[in-house]
Amino acid sequence: MKTDFLVLGSGLAGLRFALKVSDHGSVTVVTKGKIQEATTARAQGGIAAVLDPKDSFEGHIQDTLNAGEGLCHEEVVRQVIRDAPAQIKDLMQLGVQFSKDAAGHLALAKEGGHGMARVAHAQDATGAEIERALVQSCRQHPNIKIFEDHMAVDLITNRHLESKQRSPKPRCYGAYVLDIKTQEIKTFQAKITLLATGGAGKVYLYTSNPDSASGDGMALAYRAGCTLTNMEFVQFHPTCLYHPEAKNFLISEALRGEGGILKLLTGEPFIKRYDPRGDLATRDIVARAIDSELKKSGNPYVWLDISHKPSHFIKERFPNIYQTCLKYGIDITTSPIPVVPAAHYFCGGVATNQQGRTTLENLSACGEVAHTGLHGANRLASNSLLEAAAYACYAAQDAIQKLKESHESPNIPDWDPKGATDSNEEVVLSQNWEEIRTFMWNYVGIVRSNKRLERAQNRIKLLLDEIHEYYWNFKINKNLLELRNLSLVAHLIIQSALWRKESRGLHYNIDTPHSDPAYQKDTLAIGRP
Numbered sequence: 381m382k383t384d385f386l387v388l389g390s391g392l393a394g395l396r397f398a399l400k401v402s403d404h405g406s407v408t409v410v411t412k413g414k415i416q417e418a419t420t421a422r423a424q425g426g427i428a429a430v431l432d433p434k435d436s437f438e439g440h441i442q443d444t445l446n447a448g449e450g451l452c453h454e455e456v457v458r459q460v461i462r463d464a465p466a467q468i469k470d471l472m473q474l475g476v477q478f479s480k481d482a483a484g485h486l487a488l489a490k491e492g493g494h495g496m497a498r499v500a501h502a503q504d505a506t507g508a509e510i511e512r513a514l515v516q517s518c519r520q521h522p523n524i525k526i527f528e529d530h531m532a533v534d535l536i537t538n539r540h541l542e543s544k545q546r547s548p549k550p551r552c553y554g555a556y557v558l559d560i561k562t563q564e565i566k567t568f569q570a571k572i573t574l575l576a577t578g579g580a581g582k583v584y585l586y587t588s589n590p591d592s593a594s595g596d597g598m599a600l601a602y603r604a605g606c607t608l609t610n611m612e613f614v615q616f617h618p619t620c621l622y623h624p625e626a627k628n629f630l631i632s633e634a635l636r637g638e639g640g641i642l643k644l645l646t647g648e649p650f651i652k653r654y655d656p657r658g659d660l661a662t663r664d665i666v667a668r669a670i671d672s673e674l675k676k677s678g679n680p681y682v683w684l685d686i687s688h689k690p691s692h693f694i695k696e697r698f699p700n701i702y703q704t705c706l707k708y709g710i711d712i713t714t715s716p717i718p719v720v721p722a723a724h725y726f727c728g729g730v731a732t733n734q735q736g737r738t739t740l741e742n743l744s745a746c747g748e749v750a751h752t753g754l755h756g757a758n759r760l761a762s763n764s765l766l767e768a769a770a771y772a773c774y775a776a777q778d779a780i781q782k783l784k785e786s787h788e789s790p791n792i793p794d795w796d797p798k799g800a801t802d803s804n805e806e807v808v809l810s811q812n813w814e815e816i817r818t819f820m821w822n823y824v825g826i827v828r829s830n831k832r833l834e835r836a837q838n839r840i841k842l843l844l845d846e847i848h849e850y851y852w853n854f855k856i857n858k859n860l861l862e863l864r865n866l867s868l869v870a871h872l873i874i875q876s877a878l879w880r881k882e883s884r885g886l887h888y889n890i891d892t893p894h895s896d897p898a899y900q901k902d903t904l905a906i907g908r909p
């Protein structure tokens with residue numbers, strides 16, 4: 381399969397890039413599940429942008445820098461935030477229907493860490509509305525081919541070529557891709573490849589992310605020799621629904637923005653004891669406050685209460701949350717919601733420049749898989765959809781230019797299974813999945829310590845060896861590939877967390893509880909091809 385642009389992933393970042401480049405060459409979108417299955421489709425709160433005349437770019441910039449605690453790249457913050465209103469306009473032109481107020485203006489919500497109401501939303505299902513519009517446009521475009529149930533296994537680089545065909549600089553030539561239905565490995569050769577595979581929440585036992593978020597893109601890039609940055613900064617969302625049958629259901633920050641209050645099971649509000657901003661403090665502070673109270677009390681959850689607001693308002697503003705909770709027997713108009721923190725968002729990822737280029741020639745990355753410098757040590761709410769939308773455009777503009785300079789394609793060898801046989805030990809996989817996710821939650825979670833990180837490091841070393849051996853002996857499948865990627869991502873998080881001997885933003889270590897100016901720099905993990 382030969383294509384000009386190969387897009388790995390079909391969330392906001394991937395599909396927006398695909399549409400932007402589609403008039404300039406052939407586009408192939410490869411995605412692990414069905415096209416609409418992406419974290420994007422789960423986003424509830426919305427996209428942050430300065431849209432109210434009383435608001436200012438400087439306000440949004442300062443809120444972003446404050447959340448990022450000294451690690452944001454200020455030039456990136458300024459560029460993305462100034463561009464945000466145009467991004468919203470562009471999405472509306474594509475057909476995204478944002479909620480409007482009675483006067484017909486965009487309705488804007490206030491979220492934690494924001495000084496103003498500046499979050500454009502489509503009720504409480506913003507991501508689903510964005511994904512709907514993007515999927516519809518991509519399906520209609522004659523230059524875009526979509527391969528569902530196809531999973532990228534590895535990027536094709538110089539190491540896959542005969543020596544005389546290798547380019548002098550390390551370069552990406554596309555990807556080997558598993559057809560999940562037929563188990564066949566196909567070669568997708570591309571002039572430009574975009575990684576838009578999203579985050580890695582599944583590395584933790586409790587997460588708001590869908591099952592697809594197994595850090596594939598981060599692992600692919602590392603194995604191809606790319607640099608990854610700030611992998612220790614994992615955002616834990618303070619409020620996921622606590623219910624034995626609910627899997628990964630988030631209760632949006634907007635609920636607190638509209639007056640929701642976190643309470644102990646005694647009914648006492650408690651966040652003000654941790655931060656004067658109370659329930660609208662940034663996510664790291666709220667998540668740590670909940671974690672600390674849960675550890676103190678031994679209770680499995682705290683309450684999030686919005687039942688003091690009029691019932692019709694709750695149903696209209698949060699129809700998705702209202703209906704989902706009702707399904708589990710919780711009427712949020714009359715009762716508080718049981719909530720716990722869960723792994724939610726990766727601030728770190730594949731290092732890119734301001735055009736979305738990675739350190740590997742002809743490979744770009746955008747969306748949650750990438751580290752652009754926008755979020756620093758902590759992401760401000762609703763800045764990630766913005767980052768995905770904006771960087772998909774910057775990367776597309778750059779890719780269109782690059783295509784014009786592209787070289788003759790070399791001969792790419794087919795995938796070599798090297799005598800792998802069918803596995804009769806799938807139990808090894810399920811055991812390792814469970815083990816990694818559990819020790820990552822317990823030892824590398826919201827509150828870390830040197831001892832816990834070292835324990836995690838010892839365990840991941842053993843597991844990496846075991847998984848590596850399994851990978852080379854047996855035929856690959858989706859489960860094995862995800863585990864292989866996830867274990868590498870876990871290793872990178874642990875290494876990065878051990879390197880940072882301080883606490884800053886989302887990285888909190890009880891042995892080094894204060895920030896240290898010596899560590900006011902990005903953590904680098906340089907890939908090994």
Ligand SMILES: Cc1cc2nc3c(=O)[nH]c(=O)nc-3n(C[C@H](O)[C@H](O)[C@H](O)COP(=O)(O)OP(=O)(O)OC[C@H]3O[C@@H](n4cnc5c(N)ncnc54)[C@H](O)[C@@H]3O)c2cc1C
Binds near residue numbers: 419425426428532596
């Ligand atoms: C519950 C929830 C609510 C959120 N709410 C908000 C919000 O209100 N505002 C905000 O700004 N952010 C929010 N976020 C974060 C935001 O949704 C994500 O950061 C963003 O959608 C990521 O978009 P993306 O395109 O980078 O990745 P995704 O949308 O995750 O898409 C990744 C795609 O890559 C595919 N993929 C993965 N691996 C492979 C592979 N190996 N081969 C092929 N395909 C692959 C996946 O199947 C998927 O299609 C929320 C996140 C969650 C979990």
